[in-house]
Amino acid sequence: MTDSPAPAERAPLALPRRGLMLILSSPSGAGKTTISRKLLEAEGASLTMSVSVTTRPIRPGEVDGRDYHFTDVPSFRQMVDAGAFLEWAEVFGNLYGTPRAQVSAGLGEGQDYLFDVDWQGAQQLAQAAGSDVVTVFLLPPSLAELESRLRGRGTDAEEVVRGRMERARAEMSHWSEYDYVVVNDVIDDCFAKVQTILAAERLKRTRQTGLVDFTRGLMA
């Protein structure tokens, strides 16, 4: 006879691990925001969205502090000078930056972070945070579908949509710099693939900081 509880009654064993920084990039309109929202809903508190600061005008339906921290150019420049950003870049004529404060403390405690940034942001974050960073590039199934998604979103003026389509090829030319590339054709398929990437990356031996003590105990 044993006193150990049956597996169904036991809390699952969770070894300590280091958090990671999951970065999603794509041409504008390919679906980063859509996939991010689904991931955040599915993962709950274990995944925190990094909310960027931007000088771009707020879109209908967006909420200041949830979608972005909206600001003006002088305030953004002051934040740059104060070293407030992990990375920042000009994208489509507006300034975007990733606040430093949100991320640093949590990684050591196993908190994961999600970033929706362009290729410049992905490069800078990879340089700053090395192996904590996991990069995923989303491709649209076709350029026609990309344009239809940008128009269908109904949030941008015609000239903005045209500008973003003109930039799409340049954005996509960076696909080979990413760890993973996923075509966002059917939303649920794409979401499942990105969630699988997150699950596998969490299990990477080098992130599982509790393994040394655990295996030592097993082998004692």
Ligand SMILES: Nc1ncnc2c1ncn2[C@@H]1O[C@H](COP(=O)(O)OP(=O)(O)OP(=O)(O)O)[C@@H](O)[C@H]1O
């Ligand atoms: N797989 C899909 N099939 C059909 N429509 C999609 C799919 N993924 C996203 N969409 C739609 O396409 C539009 C653009 O998506 P989304 O805003 O997520 O793109 P984005 O990459 O975040 O764009 P941006 O870089 O401009 O912020 C939205 O209206 C969204 O509902």
Ligand SMILES: Nc1nc2c(ncn2[C@@H]2O[C@H](COP(=O)(O)O)[C@@H](O)[C@H]2O)c(=O)[nH]1
């Ligand atoms: N380098 C960074 N790029 C960012 C950041 N936040 C968003 N972005 C990218 O900007 C474009 C346009 O976004 P939109 O919301 O105005 O359509 C898109 O590619 C985002 O990924 C950031 O902090 N740094």
